[in-house]
Amino acid sequence: MSAGSILFGQTPVVSSRGRQDVLPVGRALEHWTHLQQAAHRRLHTVSASASHSGSAAALSSAVLEAPAETRQTSGRHASTCEPFKPVTGPHAWYRSQYEDVDSYSYQLSAADIAELAKAVANVRAKGLELKDVKKSDFKLPKLGPKLVEFRDEAVNGRGFVLLRGLPVEDWPVEDVAIAYWGLGAYWGKAQPQNRLHHLLGHVKDVNPPGGWENPVNRVYATHGAQPYHTDSSDLVALLCLKPAKVGGYSTWASSYSIYNSLLQTQPELVEALAEEFYLDRKDEIPEGEGPWFKLPVFSWYKGNLISYFENSFMASASRHEDVPEMTDLQKCAIKAVEELADSAELRMDYVLQAGDIQLLHNHSIVHARTAFVDHDDVSALAILYVSIGAQAVYLGCVYSAPCL
Secondary structure (H helix, E strand, O other), X not given: OEHHHOOOOOOOOEEOOOOOOEOOOOOOHHHHHHHHHOOOOOOOEOOHHHOOXXXXXXXXXXXXXXXXXXXXXOOOOOOEOOOOOOOEOOOOOOHHHHOOHHHOEEEOOHHHHHHHHHHHHHHHHHOOEHHHOOHHHOOOOOHHHHHHHHHHHHHHOOOEEEEEOOOOOOOOHHHHHHHHXXXXXXXXXXXXXXXXXXXXXXXXXXXXXXHHHOOOOOHHHOOOOEEEEOOOOOEEEEEEOOOOOEEOOEEEXXXXXXXXXXXXXXXXHHHHHOOEEEEEOOOOOXXXXXXXXXXXXXXXXXXXXXXXXXXXXXXHHHHOOOOOOOOHHHHHHHHHHHHHHOOOOOOEEXXXXXXXXXXXXXXXXXXXEOOEEOOOOOOOEEEEEEEOOOOOOOOOOOOOOOOO
16 A cells, blocks of 8 residues: 555555564563563564553553663653552643643644655655655654654653644645654554554444444444543554544543552552453454453552553453453442543543644553544544554554544
8 A cells, every 4th residue: 555545534544464573462571571681673563452461561661671762862750659659750640730731732833844744745755655654754853853752741741742733634635644654653663453453543433233332342443432541552642633523522631640549548449450450352362362361450660650441341351251250349449540530630621623633641641532423424533553662562552543
C-alpha cells in the first residue's frame, strides 16, 4: 500500500500482517529482565494479541532502558514511588491544577504546519509505503524538538498533552495520514494493535456481532462507552479528524492520584490491586499461550509505580472454565478505582475537535470515552500504536489516535 492509497473510514489504513518478528508473551517481570539484557538487539514488533500480557511493571522499562537517542532529554524527573508508599512528583495531579486547557495544550503554528506540509511532500516524492516511513524520512527541524518535549511531558511530567490545529479539514485525507504517522515517529515506533496486525485503524462502530456486549469484541470497534482503562502501551494518542455526530467525549484521570487516595483511605484495596488479576485475551491468543493471563493493577519497577487497568478484560476472564470469579474484595477495589477516576476532583473532560491530538501516558493515566453516534461517511477517531523505547518494549501500543 502506498502512502497515497490510505482510505480512512473504510478499512484499516496500514497493516503489518505477515511479519515474523512477533515476540511471544505471557511472561512476568523476569521476561523483562531478559529483554533488558537484549537491549542491543533489533526492536521486536508485537501483535495486539501480545499486547495484553506480561508484567505491568515492565512497561516502564521502555523508558528506563531505552537507548540514548530515544530517552527523554529535558532533565525532568518522573514521579517516584516505593511499594505501598505515596507517589510524589508531577504525575500525581488533580483537576484543579489544569482547569485552563491552555495550560496543557500547544497550538500548531503556521510555521509548524508549513514544516509538516514539506515533510509530507517529501514522503510522497519518495513513494514510500506509509508503514516504512521513519523519523529520518520526516524531517521537522523546528517542530521535531517540540514533539520530543511533548513526549517527555507525557512520560516524565503530568502524563498528558494536547496538540491542536492539524489541518485535517483542509488537507487530503492521505496527507493527514502521512502527517499523523510522521508526528508519531517522533514519539516511537508503530506497533500492531490487534489480531489483524493493524498499525493504523479507526475508532468507528463497525457493528461487530454482539456489539460492545460481546466479550471478544474490542470496544473501540463499537459505539458503546469505553470505560476507564489503560492500553497495553507506553503512550496512547488520539487524533480527531471529525467529532462524532453525538457523544464520544474524552475523559482521563491520574492513576497515581487514585493510588494515593486509596492508600490514604482504603489501603487494603491497594493491597488487593497489587495482586494479580485474571484478564481475558478476547480470543487474540498468541501461539503457545492460553486464552487468559494474569497481571496486577498496581506494581512497581525501579522506583516507578506502574498502573494497568482494564476492567472489561478482567470482567470477561471468568467466561473461561479455569478462571475463578473475582472475589468481593477485588470487585470492591475495581469499583473504587472507577469511582475515583470519575470523581470531580480527578476527572478531566475534553471534547476533541477536528485536528486535536491527545497524548496520554498509559502507566500514569486512566482514560475513557463516552458512547457515540458516527457520521454516516466517516469515523470520528482513528488509532495508531507505537513503542517509545527500544528492545525493552514488547507491549505493542504506545500511541493510539482518533481519525476519520
